[in-house]
Amino acid sequence: MASKNKNDNKKSNKLYLIIIVALLLIAGIILIFMYQGQKAKEKEVTYDQLYQDIIDKKVEKIEMTIGGSSVKIKYKDSDDEKTTNINSLQPFMEFVNAQLEENPDFEVDLKTPNKLMTIFENVFNFLPTILLVILIFMIFKMQGIGEKSKVYGENEENNTGVKFKDVAGLDEEKNELIEIVDFLKNPKKFQSMGAKIPKGILLYGKPGTGKTLIAKAIAGEANVPFISMSGSEFIEMFAGLGASRVRKLFEKAKKIAPCIVFIDEIDAIGSRRTSNSGAESENNQTLNQLLVEMDGFESNETIIVLAATNRPEMLDKALLRPGRFDRQVTIPAPDLLGREDILKLYTKDKKLANDVDLKEIAGDTAGFTGAELSNLLNEAAILATRNKHKVIEKSDIEAAVKKITVGLEKHNRVISEKDKKLTAYHEAGHAVVSKFLETQDNVKEVSIIPRGLAGGYTMYKTNEDKYYISKTELEEKMIALLGGRAAEKIALNDISTGASNDIEVATGIARDMITVYGMSNSLGPISLKVDEPYELQIFGENITDEVGVQVKQLVDDAYIKAQKLLLDHIDILHVVAQTLLEKETISEEEFNSFFTE
Ligand code: ADP
Numbered sequence: 001m002a003s004k005n006k007n008d009n010k011k012s013n014k015l016y017l018i019i020i021v022a023l024l025l026i027a028g029i030i031l032i033f034m035y036q037g038q039k040a041k042e043k044e045v046t047y048d049q050l051y052q053d054i055i056d057k058k059v060e061k062i063e064m065t066i067g068g069s070s071v072k073i074k075y076k077d078s079d080d081e082k083t084t085n086i087n088s089l090q091p092f093m094e095f096v097n098a099q100l101e102e103n104p105d106f107e108v109d110l111k112t113p114n115k116l117m118t119i120f121e122n123v124f125n126f127l128p129t130i131l132l133v134i135l136i137f138m139i140f141k142m143q144g145i146g147e148k149s150k151v152y153g154e155n156e157e158n159n160t161g162v163k164f165k166d167v168a169g170l171d172e173e174k175n176e177l178i179e180i181v182d183f184l185k186n187p188k189k190f191q192s193m194g195a196k197i198p199k200g201i202l203l204y205g206k207p208g209t210g211k212t213l214i215a216k217a218i219a220g221e222a223n224v225p226f227i228s229m230s231g232s233e234f235i236e237m238f239a240g241l242g243a244s245r246v247r248k249l250f251e252k253a254k255k256i257a258p259c260i261v262f263i264d265e266i267d268a269i270g271s272r273r274t275s276n277s278g279a280e281s282e283n284n285q286t287l288n289q290l291l292v293e294m295d296g297f298e299s300n301e302t303i304i305v306l307a308a309t310n311r312p313e314m315l316d317k318a319l320l321r322p323g324r325f326d327r328q329v330t331i332p333a334p335d336l337l338g339r340e341d342i343l344k345l346y347t348k349d350k351k352l353a354n355d356v357d358l359k360e361i362a363g364d365t366a367g368f369t370g371a372e373l374s375n376l377l378n379e380a381a382i383l384a385t386r387n388k389h390k391v392i393e394k395s396d397i398e399a400a401v402k403k404i405t406v407g408l409e410k411h412n413r414v415i416s417e418k419d420k421k422l423t424a425y426h427e428a429g430h431a432v433v434s435k436f437l438e439t440q441d442n443v444k445e446v447s448i449i450p451r452g453l454a455g456g457y458t459m460y461k462t463n464e465d466k467y468y469i470s471k472t473e474l475e476e477k478m479i480a481l482l483g484g485r486a487a488e489k490i491a492l493n494d495i496s497t498g499a500s501n502d503i504e505v506a507t508g509i510a511r512d513m514i515t516v517y518g519m520s521n522s523l524g525p526i527s528l529k530v531d532e533p534y535e536l537q538i539f540g541e542n543i544t545d546e547v548g549v550q551v552k553q554l555v556d557d558a559y560i561k562a563q564k565l566l567l568d569h570i571d572i573l574h575v576v577a578q579t580l581l582e583k584e585t586i587s588e589e590e591f592n593s594f595f596t597e
């Protein structure tokens with residue numbers, strides 16, 4: 001993503017230039033207005049004044065143009081010409097004719113309009129407006145900076161320099177994509193066999209799992225250029241530009257083929273077409289253009305379009321039809337071995353203490369993406385430097401893990417005794433309840449030191465990556481989550497807002513159990529997860545009501561079980577909470593020791 005910054009820089013340089021030009025233009029416009037106003041004021045005579053002056057015989061000559069709106073006046077006592085604006089010439093002419101009879105010594109010059117002169121005058125009068133239009137035009141242009149030679153927001157790398165060996169883990173995914181490399185290198189071989197190579201491949205996966213990296217690696221391995229653009233950049237800014245950007249991106253690709261076109265965040269343009277209003281219709285136009293482009297190039301043009309998204313369910317189905325993005329590869333968050341591989345890759349150039357065990361760190365970082373792991377090691381290096389360690393020590397890495405998972409310690413936040421007590425019981429509640437739940441992870445650390453947004457935290461040891469989660473496990477997870485609230489209620493006979501996140505997560509689990517995993521007794525294995533609210537209507541009100549009843553039942557049960565567990569072990573709850581109040585943090589060993597006595 002470093003290249004993106006470079007592009008941003010270029011963009012902002014140009015932006016400065018445009019802003020300066022715009023300011024100069026505005027200054028110019030203001031000056032012209034002021035100059036014209038000044039000039040007009042100096043030389044202007046009011047209509048009434050002119051009448052009076054003619055009657056008073058001060059005027060030597062007046063000059064009018066048929067169809068014009070101003071009159072030039074030459075006074076007897078002055079060399080300067082003055083002007084008066086007149087709305088309607090007819091009554092004035094009548095008045096002047098009457099005056100002429102009485103006073104023949106003043107002259108009237110009635111001119112037929114000189115076309116060229118009128119045009120010139122008009123141009124001059126409209127100059128400020130013209131400048132304004134130019135200014136607005138430039139601002140519009142600015143939105144499409146570089147569109148002439150380059151598509152806005154687009155990045156191009158002739159050689160990404162990334163190879164498959166730079167992508168750790170993801171072995172199966174690399175295997176699946178390696179044939180794309182072969183094809184880009186040697187398209188004739190495939191064509192002569194009559195093989196159809198996919199034009200578009202969708203990469204599904206959370207942000208930071210390495211989708212961009214793997215796309216670059218394909219380009220790097222095949223030694224072809226890599227053009228990329230983010231879906232959100234297509235649709236931002238002014239209406240109508242999205243579609244033209246898509247067109248230009250593909251024009252470019254055709255010129256430099258064979259190449260890889262990478263569209264990040266494709267859900268931003270490719271989300272389901274809905275109504276025809278405003279931003280959505282802009283989105284639709286862009287999506288339609290993308291479909292046209294995908295259909296428009298032949299598969300022998302050796303352009304491979306890779307697109308990334310973490311919300312596959314949002315995509316318009318039209319994108320997935322044959323000949324478009326008909327191939328999908330899921331890029332998962334790394335498993336235990338994958339994480340170890342990634343850690344190995346990113347510690348190659350770092351000095352590590354002997355006690356650092358990458359396998360162990362991999363075990364402590366379940367759910368971390370490649371980007372998060374690389375960030376973790378970077379944090380650890382920063383902490384090591386700050387702590388004046390010669391090499392990165394185990395403690396630096398552990399501190400970095402905590403910083404990333406639960407946020408930074410907030411040492412100087414002032415906490416009242418009452419809040420501390422509440423937090424102590426809340427966290428003790430989570431920890432104690434978990435200890436009695438078979439399926440739940442072991443407690444690694446409990447603390448009432450605020451971190452990030454949380455007043456305290458309970459950290460668990462997650463040592464196994466799980467692919468399936470059982471119903472019991474989900475139920476127990478809810479009990480552990482509600483253990484915090486239950487402890488507040490039992491020990492302090494009051495409840496707080498501190499449990500809001502726990503409750504949100506627990507409710508989400510219950511809802512998914514019923515609507516996604518089909519785990520309710522009364523509704524059975526039925527998927528009630530719908531994309532649009534109206535789709536629920538097919539189930540009828542009885543079923544949607546039942547969903548609510550079942551979700552509530554699950555959460556209520558978990559809350560009751562959490563309270564029962566804590567009442568059964570109230571002594572331990574008090575001990576853990578007291579210890580937390582004294583020491584603020586309890587380690588795994590100390591926590592476990594409370595249960596053996
Ligand atoms: P995505 O496109 O999926 O959001 P990126 O490819 O931009 O993620 O990943 C961000 C960064 O994270 C990469 O530049 C790389 O440093 C690191 N990274 C992510 N996954 C991996 C991986 N499997 N192997 C090595 N580095 C990775």
Ligand code: ZN
Nearest residue numbers: 426484499502
């Ligand atoms: Zn909690």
